Amino acid sequence: MALLSVLTPVLVVVLCMVVGFMLLKPRETVTPTTEKTKERTKQDFRPWVDQDLQDDTEIPGKQDDDGEWVDSHEDEDLLHVPYSPKRYPEETMLDRSQDFYNLMNQRRSVRFISPEPVPREVIDNVIRTAGTAPSGAHTEPWTFVVVSDPETKHQIRLIVEEEEEVNYRQRMGDKWVHDLAKLRTNWIKEYLDVAPYLVLIFKQTYGILPNNKKRTHYYNEISVSISCGILLAALQNVGLVTVTSTPLNCGPQLRVLLKRPTNEKLLMLLPVGYPASDATVPDLKRKPLDEIMVDI
Amino acid sequence: MALLSVLTPVLVVVLCMVVGFMLLKPRETVTPTTEKTKERTKQDFRPWVDQDLQDDTEIPGKQDDDGEWVDSHEDEDLLHVPYSPKRYPEETMLDRSQDFYNLMNQRRSVRFISPEPVPREVIDNVIRTAGTAPSGAHTEPWTFVVVSDPETKHQIRLIVEEEEEVNYRQRMGDKWVHDLAKLRTNWIKEYLDVAPYLVLIFKQTYGILPNNKKRTHYYNEISVSISCGILLAALQNVGLVTVTSTPLNCGPQLRVLLKRPTNEKLLMLLPVGYPASDATVPDLKRKPLDEIMVDI
Numbered sequence: 001m002a003l004l005s006v007l008t009p010v011l012v013v014v015l016c017m018v019v020g021f022m023l024l025k026p027r028e029t030v031t032p033t034t035e036k037t038k039e040r041t042k043q044d045f046r047p048w049v050d051q052d053l054q055d056d057t058e059i060p061g062k063q064d065d066d067g068e069w070v071d072s073h074e075d076e077d078l079l080h081v082p083y084s085p086k087r088y089p090e091e092t093m094l095d096r097s098q099d100f101y102n103l104m105n106q107r108r109s110v111r112f113i114s115p116e117p118v119p120r121e122v123i124d125n126v127i128r129t130a131g132t133a134p135s136g137a138h139t140e141p142w143t144f145v146v147v148s149d150p151e152t153k154h155q156i157r158l159i160v161e162e163e164e165e166v167n168y169r170q171r172m173g174d175k176w177v178h179d180l181a182k183l184r185t186n187w188i189k190e191y192l193d194v195a196p197y198l199v200l201i202f203k204q205t206y207g208i209l210p211n212n213k214k215r216t217h218y219y220n221e222i223s224v225s226i227s228c229g230i231l232l233a234a235l236q237n238v239g240l241v242t243v244t245s246t247p248l249n250c251g252p253q254l255r256v257l258l259k260r261p262t263n264e265k266l267l268m269l270l271p272v273g274y275p276a277s278d279a280t281v282p283d284l285k286r287k288p289l290d291e292i293m294v295d296i
Numbered sequence: 297m298a299l300l301s302v303l304t305p306v307l308v309v310v311l312c313m314v315v316g317f318m319l320l321k322p323r324e325t326v327t328p329t330t331e332k333t334k335e336r337t338k339q340d341f342r343p344w345v346d347q348d349l350q351d352d353t354e355i356p357g358k359q360d361d362d363g364e365w366v367d368s369h370e371d372e373d374l375l376h377v378p379y380s381p382k383r384y385p386e387e388t389m390l391d392r393s394q395d396f397y398n399l400m401n402q403r404r405s406v407r408f409i410s411p412e413p414v415p416r417e418v419i420d421n422v423i424r425t426a427g428t429a430p431s432g433a434h435t436e437p438w439t440f441v442v443v444s445d446p447e448t449k450h451q452i453r454l455i456v457e458e459e460e461e462v463n464y465r466q467r468m469g470d471k472w473v474h475d476l477a478k479l480r481t482n483w484i485k486e487y488l489d490v491a492p493y494l495v496l497i498f499k500q501t502y503g504i505l506p507n508n509k510k511r512t513h514y515y516n517e518i519s520v521s522i523s524c525g526i527l528l529a530a531l532q533n534v535g536l537v538t539v540t541s542t543p544l545n546c547g548p549q550l551r552v553l554l555k556r557p558t559n560e561k562l563l564m565l566l567p568v569g570y571p572a573s574d575a576t577v578p579d580l581k582r583k584p585l586d587e588i589m590v591d592i
Contacts, residue, residue, distance in 0.1 A: 080576040085402055086535055090415050092533045096422035100533045104428040106381055125393035125493050130461020131399040132586045133525060134540040140583050147349055147592045219542060222521045237396045238389040244430040246515060279377040287436050292427045294441045296448050
C-alpha cells in the first residue's frame with residue numbers, strides 16, 4: 001500500500017494518458033461489421049454498412065464535429081415520368097447479347113500500351129458513359145481525373161513505383177508475390193509514362209453541398225466500382241485497352257498531387273491507350289458459365 | 297496526496313480494467329488504415345486492404361485456424377501470347393463511343409417490371425458477359441444465382457420485405473428515409489415476385505481449391521462490383537431493365553435459402569425483366585461531364 005501510495009501520481013498520469021488515448025482512438029477506427037449489427041442501438045446503427053456490405057462511407061458527426069450532415073432535397077419531390085425504352089424482338093435480343101459477350105470476352109488487361117495519341121472526344125464519351133452508372137441514393141460519388149500532361153504522368157509513375165517496390169520487396173510476403181508471378185507484373189510501370197491518358201478514379205466518401213454542408217454518400221465504393229465496370233465496357237467498345245490497377249498506399253500522395261479534396265479517395269488507376277504493337281497477355285482462361293452461374 | 301493515496305486501489309482497478317479493455321479491443325475492430333500504415337510490421341500488414349481500398353477480404357489464419365491458406369498455381373507459368381484486338385479508324389471510334397454513351401445513358405433503375413417471360417439464352421449471355429470482368433489476381437470471385445422458381449422468388453421477397461420494413465421503420469432514422477423519399481421507394485418489393493428472373497450476386501470472400509484449401513480473393517468486393525457494372529451494361533444492351541439493390545441485413549438469410557457456401561456473401565440483388573408497360577421513373581438528371589471529370 002505504501003508502494004502504491006508512492007506510485008499514485010504515476011498511476012494518475014498513466015491513467016490520464018490511457019483514457020486520453022482511448023478517447024482519441026475511436027476517430028481512427030472503422031466500426032466493425034459483425035453479426036452483432038442487429039444488437040446495435042439506433043444511434044450506432046449504420047444501415048448502409050451492412051454485414052455483407054462493408055464500405056467506408058463516412059458517418060455524420062463522427063468525422064467532423066463542426067460539419068452538420070444534411071442532404072440536398074432540391075429534387076425530393078421529383079416528377080415521375082413514363083419510361084418505355086427500346087424493345088427488341090427476341091431474336092435481336094439474342095444476337096445483341098451474343099455480340100456484346102463476344103466483344104467483352106475479347107477484353108484483356110494490357111500492360112503494354114502504345115504512346116500513339118487517342119482522340120480526346122473518345123475519352124470524353126467514355127467518361128460520360130461511366131457517369132451513367134447507378135449510385136446509392138443517386139449521389140454520383142465519382143471523380144474521373146484524366147491526366148495527359150507528361151510531367152504529371154511521370155510524377156504519378158514515381159509515386160506508384162516507389163510504393164510498389166516497397167510493397168513487393170518488404171510488405172507483401174511471398175504469397176502475394178507468388179499470386180502475381182503468373183501475371184509477370186512487377187513494380188516497373190512503364191505504361192504510366194507511355195499511355196496517352198491516365199484515368200484516376202476517385203470515390204467521394206461524402207459530398208459537399210453548395211452551402212458547404214456534407215452529404216452522406218451511401219455505398220460509394222460499390223457505386224464507383226460499378227461505374228468502373230461500365231467504363232471498362234466503354235473502352236473495350238472503342239478498341240482501347242487498360243489494366244485495372246489499385247495502387248497500394250499511393251492514394252493520399254496521388255490525391256495531393258492531383259489537388260483533389262479530402263473527401264475523395266483513390267479507388268483505381270487506369271492507363272488508357274491503344275495496345276502496343278508487340279503487346280502480350282498471359283494465356284489465361286475464364287471460368288465457364290456453369291462455374292459462375294447457379295440456376296434455381 | 298492523501299486523497300490520492302486513499303483512491304490508489306480504485307485507480308489501480310480502473311487502470312487494470314482500462315488496459316484489459318484496450319488489449320481486448322483490437323480483436324473486435326477492423327484495423328484502421330491511416331497514414332501510420334507504413335509503420336506496421338510485416339506480420340500485421342494486409343497489402344490488399346489499403347487505406348484507400350477497404351475490403352473484407354478474409355485474412356489467412358484469422359478466420360479458420362484449421363485451414364491453411366494456399367494458392368492455386370496450376371497456371372503460374374502461363375505462356376504469354378500476342379494480343380492485337382480489333383482497331384477502329386478514329387471516326388468509327390468516335391461514333392461507337394457516342395452510340396454506346398447514348399445507349400447507356402438511356403439506362404434507368406426500374407422498379408416496375410413486367411412478368412413477361414424473357415428468353416433464357418439471353419440471361420445466360422448476360423451472365424457470361426459479367427464473367428469477363430477483371431478481378432484481383434484473376435480469382436473471378438463471383439457467383440450469379442439466377443432465380444426463376446416462383447416459390448423461391450416469393451421466399452426471397454418475404455425475407456427482403458421483412459428486413460426492409462424494420463430498416464425503414466426502426467433503424468435507418470429520418471435521414472436515410474428522407475434521402476430515398478424522392479425515389480418513392482419503400483419496403484414493398486412487388487418486383488421480387490413479378491420479375492421473371494432475380495439475379496443474386498455473391499462475392500466469394502475466399503476461394504476453395506480442389507484439395508479443400510483456401511485461396512485468398514484479393515479485392516473481391518471491388519471485382520464483383522465491376523462485374524455488376526458490366527452486367528448492367530449487358531442488360532441495357534438487350535433492352536432489359538433492373539434496379540440495383542443491396543438488401544440490407546438479408547445476406548445471411550438469403551445465402552442459406554439459396555444454399556450458398558459460407559465463403560459467399562450477397563453483394564447485390566437485381567430483378568431482371570422487361571419494363572412494365574406503365575413503368576415510371578423519377579425525373580432525375582445526371583451530372584454534366586465537367587462535374588465528374590477533371591483534366592490535367
